[in-house]
Amino acid sequence: MRTTTVGEFILDRLKDIGITEVIGVPGDYNLSFLEQINAADGIRFVGACNELNAAYAADGYARQRGVGALLSTYGVGELSALNGIAGARSEHVPMVSIAGAPPLYATEYAWHLHHTLADGDYTNMLDAISQFTALAIRVTPMNVVEEVDRALRTCLREKRPVHIQIPSDITHLSIQAPEEALDTSLATSDKERLAAAIEAVLAKFKVAKDPILLIDQDADRHKFTPYLRAIVEKAQLPYTQLASGKAILDEQSPLFIGTYNGAQSAPGVQQRVEAADLLLTTNPRFIEVNSGSFTHSLREENKINFGDQHISIAGQYFEGINTLELLEELVERIPAATKKVADPKPKLSPLEIRKDAKLSHERMWRQILDFIREDDVVVAEAGTSNIGLSPLPMPTGVKYINSSIWGAIGFTLPAVMGSQLANRDRRHLLFIGDGSFQLTAQELSTILREDLNPIIFLLNNGGYTIERYILGMEHAYNDVQNWDYGALPKVFMQDTSMQSYSARTEGELAEILGELSSATHGALVELHLDPFDAPEGLKALGPLTAEFDYGPRGPRNDK
Structure with missing residues (x-):
């Protein structure tokens, strides 16, 4: 056994499972633990703009690295992150969620503190979060070794998030911990x-x-x-x-x-x-x-x-x-086949660019496909982007990331940040609509601060296209305010290397894609599309969704 502190032990265990970045937001209950992260070798803190974004980023990190780590503070931070934690549960993504909690004595004696309901109840946050995790615990100096090891093994075995509350007054207390690294191997079979x-x-x-x-x-x-x-x-x-x-x-x-x-x-x-x-x-x-x-x-x-x-x-x-x-x-x-299967599928012919043709979903995604190359990471926002890309055969080795079951819009901008933090060597392409982008747009600033270089394709179609095709095709509730998207990189960081582009025609997009084919800098490519244009799959999905959601007497689009 060795003598260490509670916080240092937890950080050693995170490093044992391959985590080198903890993504989160500072809060007074986690600052003592943050001090230990700052002092540690081989692991660092990456601050996000809010806890929801941090949870999405930890999810993206986990999809690339195998497991991700999130740091929040008690109550307000934990609950802000909960949507992202629930998404990881839905999508079977292993995530270690850590929250700084009020001092242990305050919880034991039911003190009324900030970030609580001021009723002395310190079980409610764990009760809420436990519904969306494989395990939700609060550690003490007496149980931290057993409980943290149990949580991490559960996370990796079940491929679900786990949640660990660390009381703020115990992080620097000394404990006895095992010398050996955490064994995360699965149990052998009967x-x-x-x-x-x-x-x-x-x-x-x-x-x-x-x-x-x-x-x-x-x-x-x-x-x-x-x-x-x-x-x-x-x-x-x-x-x-x-x-x-x-x-x-x-x-x-x-x-x-x-x-x-x-x-x-x-x-x-x-x-x-x-x-x-x-x-x-x-x-x-x-x-x-x-x-x-x-x-x-x-x-x-x-x-x-x-x-x-x-x-x-x-x-x-x-x-x-x-x-x-x-x-x-x-x-x-398994028996080896005696002969190889011949490929019956016809190969896609290169798209003939119509230089002055306006961008349309019917042709744009095929043009985009020629830009995607082997081993890229393609991150597709739920809705229009995913539906546009889904029918297209990805090149060999592409890793495709999207929220296919949870379907939370805004997920992908922080997720591409987390994924590229976990693997800076792979080219990352993000496809996101303007409505989704506006939900988590501030995380672009963290992408720039971390000197990441994704190529972001932002579909500017004036609102929520997938919702339009379900209901309210021309109604204002599906509109979003138009932003000067191309100006945002320099708004967030004046000396950024990320460059902005704008395309309204196939010819303009072809020029941009040609320039970016060998680029090492990040890019924000704004694609201007008609608000009422959509991929064919979305046009079919909208009415089916309305039928399913609203029943035979529910509202429908007029057209």
Whole structure:
């Protein structure tokens, strides 16, 4: 054992799991811990403009690094961050949320303090946050070693956020802590259950005539992807994806058959997936927007589902399994295909630029696709941007980030900041609408202060396009105030290297994309679009959403 302090121990544990940045907002209850961050080696604090943005940024960081860390202060800070924490829970993103709390003696004796309800209740914040986390705890000098280790292991195992309150008066108290780094390895499988599951999977493969793999986001969260990639290549196994699992496996591969979305699937995909005599899944979670309004139909008797700690085969459950161990053995034992699958998909032809044509969703996204290159990080805001990009096959190695289930607008600007903090070597492209941008716009200042260089494509279409197509096409509640967006980088930082661009025509956008193809500086590219223009997918989604949300007697767009 070694002697250390409460705060230093927590920071050592964060470093053990790969965190080098803690993103958050200072507050009096966390300043003692912040002093320890400032004094520590190998980890630093990155201040965000507010706690919600910090939570979104920690989410983006986690999607790139594997886990992220958020720092807030009691009550006002925790609750401001709660929407972002809930989003991480919804999207299965591991996040360590830390909050400075009132002094331990004040909580024990129910003192009435600021940032509380002045009623002496110090359980309400943990009760509220516990609904959206895998674990919510307050530590003391006597339990901090056990509780922090339990929280971090839970976060990494369950791929959910956890929340840790640190009373402000204990951060510098001495404790005895283990010498060794935190062991985050998963428990090993029950040997008999693992062997039985592997044999059952191989038996199903042996008789299957048309097996297909269906990918969703848990494949990425639980680090299944390298094994699945090896399996599909070795067995020449065709695969599809939910919209919430976009680009986890290569969309350029001849084995990729398109996106499954129930009755709204890519042509031919629904029939093939639902007729497959063996369907492998990765814990898919169907909501209305990735299931064709619940028109999906997967036959349980033909399904093998890989969960994170279990596997089910045609309704038979195998518990006590570390699925990574199972997948690793499957890579070795699954039969190799005798021949490669030919690519039936026609290659996209380069878009012929119409120099003076106004930008339109019908053609702009295809023009954008030619700019995206292998291994980029593409961050797509919920709504117009994601719907515009979703049908397009991403280049090999692209990491695609969006809030496909939680769907919080404004998420992506802080998320691109967090993702690039976690990996400065990858080019980051953000696609965000003007309405979404205005929700979290101030985080552009942190992007500039941190000398990050994302290329931000801002769709200026005068408001909430996705909402217009649901209801209120021409109503003022879907409008937003037009800003001088191109001026904002220099407003936030006069000597910034980020440059601003503006395009109204295909020719202007082509020139900008040509200039940015080899740029190392950040960019804000304002794309001017008609307020009533939209991707075809959005035009179809709007009326379906109105039907679902408002019922047969509810309001509809007049046109």
